[in-house]
Amino acid sequence: MPPLHFESQPRPTRVLTGQNPGQQQVSQPISVAWTHSKAVRGARSKQVLIAGFPAGSFAANCYVLASGPGAECLIIDPGQDAEQGINDIIERYRLRPVAVLATHGHLDHIWSVAPVCDARGIPAYIHPADRALLSDPARGFGLGPAQQLFGGMTFTEPDDVLELTDGMMLELAGIELVVNHAPGHTPGSVTFRLAGEDVAGQPGLTPDGPAGGEAGTLFTGDLLFAGSIGRTDLPGGDYETILTSLARVCLPLSDETLVLSGHGPQTTIGAERASNPFLSGLAPATGRTTGL
Secondary structure, three states: OOOOEEOOOOOOOOHHHOOOOOOOOOOOOOOEEEEEEEOOOOOOOEEEEEEEEEEOOOOEEEEEEEOOOOOEEEEEOOOOOOHHHHHHHHHHHOOEEEEEEOOOOOHHHHOOHHHHHHHHOOOEEEOHHHHHHHOOHHHHHOOOOOOOOOOOOOOOOOOOEEEOOOOOEEEEOOEEEEEEEOOOOOOOOEEEEEOOOOEOOEOOOOOOHHHOOOOOEEEEEOOEEOOEEOOOOOOOOOHHHHHHHHHHHHOOOOOOOEEEEOOOOOEEHHHHHHHOHHHOOOOOOOOOOOOO
16 A cells, blocks of 8 residues: 655644644645555455545544545545635545545534535435534533533534444445444444455455455544544543444454544554554454444
8 A cells, every 4th residue: 555645735733643843834734645555356456545634723634535536525524624625625636525424423523514515415424323413512522501612603414414324335436435333432433444355244354354454444533543542531432432442343454454543643553553552452353243
């Protein structure tokens, strides 16, 4: 797999995005782009274009996926002020959005879901356990009815919302993504994985398990980061539950699997298996388990 290529522009100064604190802050999100080769069963290898940027003051990573320039595309986690970064990528690669996918319902990941969807007439996909956060994101911070979020800002669902389920296969924009429910950070957290072979009853896992098989790409949201995992101290979070999700969803994957998380730089399953302190002592869970 080719390495992640950062385009030759200044990068934002954000610790969570793995940038050098001495670099100059820029006002617009900077896109990154690379291609991912994946073997499709019974077909030739397929290239997937992935571009992304850290959106807004939360620096939540927003990703755009397409089968190539000039094609339909998917948008994952359009966060705060993400519209301009999305439009830049769409124009640069001549893409046509067909859906928005949310890894979970926290505000930093869904801030721009409704504006992006409604402006383009496309649906949003989210797990039902987090759907209420689309219109009431204050729930994710434990705020009461009398407490205002960001000066009384209001949020609404997009016109078209579709619900995700554990193990479902999304076939959109010429791309196949496996959805895995991965609660713990929020009750409705999910991951999206570029599909590969099936194994142990779980779509998209490689038959050789953690040590080998086809390297894929996993969008983890706030389940797994480089060197850390998602926080569990907000409403709906649970530490033991997120450990179970990590063991079931992440650890059975090949060491070479590329991890594109909700914050911070890219990593791999192998790197996190070897050095992430929160994964120490965890064993891969086999067999398909439906989340909470």
